[in-house]
Amino acid sequence: MVGMFVCACKRVSDRTIEAAVASGADTVDEVGDRCGAGIRCGGCHPFIEGLLAVRAASPEAMVAA
Secondary structure (H helix, E strand, O other): OOOEEOOOOOOEEEEHHHHHHHHOOOHHHHHHHOOOOOOOOOOOOOHHHHHHHHHHHOOOOOOOO
8 A cells, every 4th residue: 555645835745744653752843853744834743643543542553664
């Protein structure tokens, strides 16, 4: 399955963002530091925030890629 671009500004895929969260990013800013997503327009913030909420609720649900 091919990932899709979630951050259009920086052309960052959902899989790359998921990997940043799984590897320990705890905020949108930390995701941006790790992969570049979320540092420009903010259109991808809801997706990133959703992943962060899933990780906070169930850390074992996400495994580092």
